[in-house]
Amino acid sequence: xxxxxxxxxIHMGSYQRDAEQLLMAWASRAAxxxxxxxxxxxxxxxxxxxxVMLMSPDHxxxxxxxxxxxxxxxxxxxxxxxxxxxxxxxxxxxxxxxLPANLKWIFEMDPETQISxxxxxxxxxxxxxxxxxxxxxxxxLSGAPTITKVIEEPA
Numbered sequence: 001x002x003x004x005x006x007x008x009x010i011h012m013g014s015y016q017r018d019a020e021q022l023l024m025a026w027a028s029r030a031a032x033x034x035x036x037x038x039x040x041x042x043x044x045x046x047x048x049x050x051x052v053m054l055m056s057p058d059h060x061x062x063x064x065x066x067x068x069x070x071x072x073x074x075x076x077x078x079x080x081x082x083x084x085x086x087x088x089x090x091x092x093x094x095x096x097x098x099l100p101a102n103l104k105w106i107f108e109m110d111p112e113t114q115i116s117x118x119x120x121x122x123x124x125x126x127x128x129x130x131x132x133x134x135x136x137x138x139x140x141l142s143g144a145p146t147i148t149k150v151i152e153e154p155a
Contacts, residue, residue: 002148004052007140014059015134019066021060023076029138030081031117050123053077054137060128074121086111105113 010029016022030051053073063073089096089106099106118124130136 001151002138003139004147010140011139012136012138013134014136017062019063019068022062023068023073023108024080026053026136026138027077030077031083032138034101038100050125050141051118052125052127052139052141054130054139055126055128056130056133056136057128057133058132059095062081070126071121073126074124077124078116078118082116084111085109085113085115088115088117 010032012025012029014022014025016025068076085106089111
C-alpha cells in the first residue's frame, strides 16, 4: 500500500496516438500554476516538489511503442514543464512579504521568465493504472513523504 499527501490532481483525457503530443500534454499538466517549486521554499514540513503520473495503459503502450522509457518520459517532462515566474509567485503557498531576504533576488527577474516546475526528473513517479480509456492524472504531492508498506495476507 502507498500513502501520499496530495496537493491536487490534474486530469488528462487524451486520445492522441502521437507520443510527442502525449508528452507535451503531460508537460502542460506539470507546468500548471499552483505547484510547489524548490526555487521558492514553502512552509511545508517537507519541501520537496514531486509528483505521480497515474498513466492509463493505452498512454503507456503508445509511449512504449514509440521507444520511450520511464526515464525518457521523466526527462522530457522535466525539460518541457515550465511556467512564467509571475504565475509561480502568484501561486505561492505563503505571502510574498514573508519571503526571506535571501530570496528577494526573485523580484529582480523578468516576471515572464520561464521557470521549470519539475527541475529534477527523479521527482516524478510513474504508475500505470486503470483501463484503456485515454484518461490519466498528474498528481502533485503536498511535500509530505510518500510511504509504501507491504501488506501481507494472513496465512
